[in-house]
Amino acid sequence: MSTDRKSLEKALKNFPSSFKTIKDFLSLSKKYLELKLEVLQQELKEQETDKENTWTRMEKCRAYNLLSFLCYLVGNIEDALKYNKESLNVYPENAYPDNVIGLCNRGWFLLITEQKFKEIKNMCQRLDELKTDKTSMAIAKADIAFAYSRLGIQFYSEASKLYSEAILEAEDIEKNLESNELKENICIWSYGCALAQTRLFRTFNVCNKEDLEQPKEKVERVCKLLKHIISSNIESSSCKLLIPRAYVLLGEIASSIESKEILHVGLIQEVLLEDPELTVDGYYEKALKLQNNDIFVLDRCGMRFKFIHDLDKAIEILKKAIAIKESSINHHHLAVAIKEKVQSIPSRDDAVSVSRQLYEVLPHSDREHQEHSARREISAAARLNIGNKKKRLINSPKKVHKLDLIKNKDEIEEILKHLDKAIEIGMNNDAIYDKGLLLRQIGQLKEAEQVFKTLTRNQHRHTSLVVLANSYEQIGYCLQEAMETDKSDDPENDEEDMKMNFKRSLEISCEIVAKIPQLKDCWETAPTLQSLLEGNATTKEALKDLSFLYEKIRQYDKCIDTLKLLVSKAETNEEQIEYGQQIIQDHLKMERFDDSALSFEIICCLPEWQNLVDAKLFVKVFIESAYDSYEKGDSEVANLRFENAFDFCRSKRTLGQSNTKEMEFSVLVLCNPNDENNGEILVEVLNHLGIKSSLNIDGVVGFGRLKSDLLGDVVEQSNHVLVIYDFLQPDPIESKELNEFKKNVDIMRNILSDRGHGNVMTIVPNETVLSNIPKTWSRQHAVYNFSDAESETFLNVLSVKDILINLAIGANS
Template identity: 30%
Template sequence: MDEERGFREKFIQFPSSFGLEVQELSQSKYLVSHRKTLTIKCETDEFETTTEWIRIYNLLSFLHWNEDDKDNAYKYNRKALEKESIVALCNRVWMLRTDGHLTEADEELTEVEKLAASRNELLIQGKAEIAYSYSFFGPRYFSQSIQLYNQLLTEVVDKKDINQKQVMLWKLDLGIVYRKFCNPGNLLSKQDWRERNMDDCIEKAALLFHEVVNSDSPDRWKGQCFASLAELAFSVFTEIHGTKSQKELFPKEIAKTTVDTFLDLALAACDNDSHVLKVCGKLFKYFNKLDKAEEVLRKSLSIMETAYGHHHLALVLKKKLMKRILEARHRGRNGIDRNSTDRSQSQRPLIKSFKKEAAKAFIHVVYIPAYERDAVEEIMTHLDKAIESGNEWASFDKGLMFRHIKDHKKAFKTFLETLEMKDLRTAATVTVACYEHLGACSRDIAKVERDPENKRQLEADAIRYFQKAVVTSACNASQELHYLRDGWMAYPTLKDMLLPQKRDVAQLKILSELSKLLGKYGETLDFYKQIIELDDTQLNDPAIIRGQIQILIKEGHFEQAAVLLDLQSCTEGKYKISEEFYKTIYLKCAFHLLSTDKKEDSGQRFRQAFDVGYADKPKVKPYFDIFFLFDEENEKPESQEHASALANKLTEILGGISGLSITSNSESLLPGSNKLASQTKQMNSSSNIILILDTNEELQGQLNYFIQIAKHIDIEKNSKLCLITIDGCTCPLELTAFLRVDFETILMHCQDDFIRWAQGFLYRLLDVTNSEE
């Protein structure tokens, strides 16, 4: 066991694919697909530098090992070792040891140590390779990749012996990760969205790409940079993400360069790179240059078949098909002949009409006539090839194609299969889209169902799937993106399905909860009103009361929320709402009133927050709300000043402004049974006892006294004990079980900062959370 621990301690010092902190590898179709793509890249001699070959060989070796294909794992490991790679050597150590060749593994590890000591540049290259590997494993690992690349580039900034061509490759890689990082399709959660500064990602990516195109880098790298700049410019132009303009985000030399120009530059730099062609084809599709998009994507697939290429070619072919269908309908309605000179004038409204119909495709899909069967088959073929590689969006689009040809049962089955394809990179948007279309399919099937019972069940299923779509969209990053938030159709469809029927409390409650999740608070309050009109007993429903109060708080109507809670506290429904909820709302209201200089009113709300749980028990109601305890005769004058100042300031804020009853110790604290008894007797009249620790372990006498106080109070009375530690003061082990809040003395110098700290302190003291909910 000790020998194994010793090996691991040595091994983790060096870069290895087997040291990557990634999960779910064995179940990942996404990685199997990319492993196949990497193999094809190796066969097509796509790489120009040794660094690129090494990292691909090492990744292939690692992925084959993960698939239990040891022969190929060792094969690609040997290829990487031929080009001198510390990662390859570390990987070999791991594989040998796992296979039971312990002696050989230990010998190889000794070689790794020697190599790392003598060839620092190999160690740096190894770190870069690990950063690249993290970017390969999907959105969950982009942060690790960015962090490692930035550390690496900072480390080599002054190293003249580092190959600058390699540095440019790392900058290209980092730029690509930043571009992926700010792609909404790669967002995994609301928190993910909130933690990302999209403008910052775009700005950094654009600067890195600009550096590479102005360096002595291979044309293929420059082509990839121009293609990536086109993607970024398109996202800024369409406001997909970020809040600033291209002029603000891009280097001034390219601040006014259009997407079209970037695409031309990309193809001029390198028109035989599959990645460059894929990106250009996708963007040509977005700009409705469908013939050019098809040409470029077919060329990309002729060089190397990829799921990405097949998927986007399928979408281009579908878009051309839909355009033909809509043009035919338009001609039929308006009598415009295919060869008519007026046809060009009708193009703009046709495209506009197409976009409108496409947006409504969720419920009202454009049905494809039978004579377009060949076109449909080609689209399906490309989608199937993309799906083979685990592309869940291709699977979703296949389900949508089944809806277009009125095969609703196959569509339903395909959307279910798509939901089962969740993988390392799966974003919540595909889940929402699938739930929406499962609901739509259920409705489509219900329309032709003759059995009344089956019909009712299908309609109920539709409602259930639409509900899932709304909840999923509300709880993930798509709700933060206006173009996605406004595009989801499940909620308006649910309203259409439920409201025309006889108004029912259960249905209105569903809509009230969903509208609240989506932030449609006006609608939520209206639904609450309708619920109460139908059944006045709902006035005492805790869910409705909480919902109304939460909305008033979110909308900034703090006093109205508190008044509504006051009314509730006078009814029999009082005990249906938690004490935590009462405390939270009263505190929110109190601090809001304090910020608007309504000190008297804020004091009333503070008083209510502290009285929750005591109002019906006057005999045990505390005389003091808060009792401060600190050492006024500390040997260090500055500590005495800090502790006294903090106690006085807290007394001023929490007592003078809030109206709470507060007492503060003013006597010297020395251990002794008589002093302990008198002091604790007084403190037992308080509900909250706060020990201010501004000392160190050497002052054992004071700490012993605090510890005795804590033990005595814990036994004698159910008071709450809280510790405030000043400037990172060491907390004695015996007190670590109690609530602890840190305080920095610098906060003394700014009243606003101090009040914010006091606000957070009170929330913790009363065991409530200052959350949005």
């Protein structure tokens, strides 16, 4: 690479572009990216033939920008350049495009294909001018948010965050600049932000632990965005279409609050708009009244009617939606509605009818009396039905309603047809899961097991935590049922596999319930596994084998008496933890990693566990068990275990503190630009393991790297730091660069010291460098041969295991 090309690359990295997301999007399979590309191409085709042509200029630009980038990701550079040109020519009369993402993307495309360097220089000059244009920069941020929102549920949180930032920036501009186009943009971004966040209110869409908690303030912010859309008087067709959709999203929020049994009348009142008589279903009815031909409105209303078991209405609406435009959602929910009708489920149970009364916040003078009566009426029904309602929310049944394949042949074929179409159109994980349930219901246990396994493999990186826990649990039930009905070809192995899958489900569900205690009774995994294994536990030795399973595991209380059956002589937490750790050490020696990790998950429920457990044992267990899960292909379980290991230091030092920040990165790799290759090797190994990591190189922006003046921010967002140091005898020319690097390391050390948690380790390429490490740096050192990071066929992830264990433990633990 020539010096000139290096300078152009460095310049491009200073501007927003789709390439900022490349690390995230390359984690997706090519097949998944191609599917998303086809969907967006179809939307563009429909828009071009639409006489009303509702898209705004901004919407056209962002669609072309994402299409262009997706073409590049799947290897079609020719179409990438074609769509990029379209994005820059949305307004041909504009001789100086202000489409920041389109300009910067074109610069990258030309640089990658090594052509038109002069044009790249001109683009960089134009981008430098646009850096001071707050409107263009806000649009660029929202453009990236749009890309994240279209690539799957694992990116909803990032999309919502970026949209929120863009809206705040644009609103600040709007105070001083009256612009209809800016008002349109804010309205459209408000909808995009609310849509992404509303999806996260549905627990089974959540892929990241930090997104499980949905505080009241977050719900209120989203409602405020939706109110803004409904009350806006913007004349554009695009914004008018968002009003009925906003009503639907408000209905989803109210429904989500209702289904989670968060009986908070005040919050429902805040959700209500100018029509205080609206019930939860009233939002959907209002949306249908405003717009009964919009596919989004029809799909969501069909889902709602299915949820409340008005199945005939749901089927009617979903069939109408399919006739207008097929979607993964309408095919999926039509299939489920037909199946529920075949099962003869009552159209509306008493619990739903009674609970809805609670949310009818009436405007009459005696409203307070009516609310009190509603609460009194619901109490008896809630006690009887709350468990069943939660089970429906999670939808992981231990026993399934059996369907006669011969008697219901036509209906089952129709259900499978719609499920397969939903999967084909959108790689819909919920549809895949429901297909597994249906196969289990008709007795095709092996086929059902294979369907659930496609979800646990998480090939396309968008299986949510709830679906993951459910899928492991359902595999266990398939194996259990096969053994009970003499359909198992290998009962001995199937029994072990069954237990392993129940353990996987139990571990993940514990993570979910830790964030949402209301869901503690939603899974049958713990009592099922306990009953299976306790039949063999007749001695104290056998009980040791079951230390992770005791009765109160499913209660998830903070003062849980986890090891009661085994440590009956223990009188204190200290003794319980001591005995528990002895069991864990035995499990670790026997390489029973699942048992070790699960036992620690239970110990973590005991009071003051952080101060009583052996930090080295804790970290070693979770990293060893993470590697074990990684090798078995259970990437999500591996990720959870790595996070537990790296978070131990922080949780110990922030004990009793509230609102502690979530860490964006588990590990920050800090290296001098001269060591960029080594840094990239190390980050690649870490990312391949699923460890959230970032590479920070002074003066370089993009691809997860930040400028040195932003070093403080990225260190604050990182749990631990690895410093790569390789300066035996630096040249005088490099001394300035070396001094700057040492300065950055000192800044980093001070940040970690001030906040009180986070470890740092220095990595050197050979023993001879050790003596040159500044004495002010970390006492933790490791010699690492970077050439060992790659084997002949694959990345050598084992090469960093000891480094990770020592880093997570820390020098002072």
